Amino acid sequence: MRSEASSIPNNSGGFPVPFDLKPFRDMLGEILPRNRFYQKKYAGLQIDPDSFQHLSDLTSLPFTLKSDLIADQHNYAPYGQILTYPLEDYCRLHQTSGTSSGRPLRWLDTPASWKGLLNCWTDSFPIMGLSSQDKFFFPFSFGPFLGFWTAFEAASGAGYLCLPGGGMTSTARLRFLLEHEATVICCTPTYALHLAELADREKIDLAASAVRMLIVAGEPGGCIPATRERIEKVWGARVFDHYGMTEVGPVAVEMVELPRSLMLLQNHYLAEVIDPQSDLPVREGDVGELVLTNLRRWGCPLIRYRTGDLVRLKPYQNRICFEGGILGRTDDMIYIRGNNLYPASIEAVVRRFAEVIEFRIVVDHTGPLADLSVEIEPTPFADSTNLAELVARAIRDELLFRVDVKCVATGVLPRFEMKARRVVHIR
Structure with a gap:
């Protein structure tokens, strides 16, 4: 009997890390008869979902590029053919910032896909060491970007008190988080530093507040030592980096015991790390481009998606970690x-x-x-x-x-x- 566990084989330039390919096979069986984007992309390929037993088997499928998605939504506006189901089956819409391509991607979720995204955060909370007494503060206005929408809904669904900070000035947000004794702040590294700048002007001692943790995402910084140290010093709190993308979902999170590294949520994603030039897997310790396949977002699936983000593989207790977090982007050089x-x-x-x-x-x-x-x-x-x-x-x-x-x-x-x-x- 063939095992459900798979790994990147050593002879392909990777290191052994277990992956369960059954969710991938289930997803293929669901989307291939329905998803016109992948029907066109895989035209001419003889694809049998049961044939995917090892992560290396995915190399028989072409990469999905952001340019593919942009073209799809341009040619079949407004949402493209990436939708697996009829439009009336979808309940959420979010979009990317459009900073790298100039054209934001619109991304829709069915209730089941949205639940899958929330489960990514729910799985992350114990990894970061949250307790039932924690209070979340979200100091930003909720717009069309995925941002921390998923974190807010997942945290409130898990029973945490969640404090929304939309429609306030930054100074008012500082007063608000102090008044309600927030213990966890979710924001970008930049905004954490901006709040610290304002606190200094207002003679507010953030280090004396109840805040014990900042979950930062949306940009590099959480794993950049100097940026991280500055945030932690002024807030008197631990920084936890988080990585995700609107079109993919919440992907990786920092562990309590492994600062400045991101742990892949392996129940929700398959990950490959390739040399951007040769497209071949990199060896452990080498920097490469992260390629992701989401397993629970069947409404808008992404298979072998080239993220453009650079990471360094690091095994830790049978898990995939990215040492130093996101190191840069292939298009940022x-x-x-x-x-x-x-x-x-x-x-x-x-x-x-x-x-x-x-x-x-x-x-x-x-x-x-x-x-x-x-x-x-x-x-x-x-x-x-x-x-x-x-x-x-x-x-x-x-x-x-x-x-x-x-x-x-x-x-x-x-x-x-x-x-x-x-x-x-x-x-």
């Missing part, structure tokens, strides 16, 4: 005079300086060669000239690359409630 840089690498240096409130990376493409500069917003009483020199030297020493660092006036750089956009291209 900046090419400057023969140097390849990721924005997260620059943030890791800039955030070491407590005198820097906010920063922005500017890439100027107007000349024959692209130029990069970093704008930093210092605290009101910082020595701007000396600070710019120190930051520039630290970037040069760390990244072996000279960059022009400029100080701007306090309050000039934008603040972000949701996903920050700190890279500006001038063309």
Whole structure:
């Protein structure tokens, strides 16, 4: 009898990690007769769901690209042919930010698919060490982005007291979380730092509050040491990083016992990590692009979806973990005079300086060669000239690359409630 457990075989460049392929086979059996997107994508392939017994068997299927999804929704507006069921079977709509492609993706869920997303969060709560006494605060307005919608509904469904923070100024949110003694804050790393900046102005000691945990998501930062340390210091609380995508769902979460690494929710996803150039699996310890297959979101399934996110595989107690969290994106790399840089690498240096409130990376493409500069917003009483020199030297020493660092006036750089956009291209 063939086992339901599977793994990435060593001879394919991976490391042994068990996967249960039965949910994948069940999903294929359900969607292939109904989902026109995958019927077209797999046209000409002889697909027998029962033939998928090992993770390596998935390589017989082509990757799904974001460009495929954009084209699908463009050609069959507004939702594309990715819907497995009739439109009347769906109950939720969310959309991506559109920051990487310029065109947001609209993503629908049936009640069953939505429950699958909520279960991802429900499975995450004990991993992060939550207790029944915790109170969640969500300091942002709920819009069309998936954001923490799933976290809010999952937490309230699990019996936690959930405090919504929409329709408030940031200062009012600070007062609100203190008044209600929130213990868990869900937000982006950027917004956690922005609230800390406001708290300093308002003479509010966040470290003395009831907050003991910040669950951060939506952008890099939770696993960037300098950013993480700054948040934890000012809040007096532990940071837990979380990773997910609107079109995929909540994917991975930081464990109590393994800081600065993300654990894949293996009951809900199959994961491959490939070399972006060769498309072959990477070996343990190597950085590669994360490819995901969601197993419970049959209403809008994604099979072998190239996320564009870079991770480093790390086995831990028979689980898949991504050491250091999300390390960057394949489409975020900046090419400057023969140097390849990721924005997260620059943030890791800039955030070491407590005198820097906010920063922005500017890439100027107007000349024959692209130029990069970093704008930093210092605290009101910082020595701007000396600070710019120190930051520039630290970037040069760390990244072996000279960059022009400029100080701007306090309050000039934008603040972000949701996903920050700190890279500006001038063309």
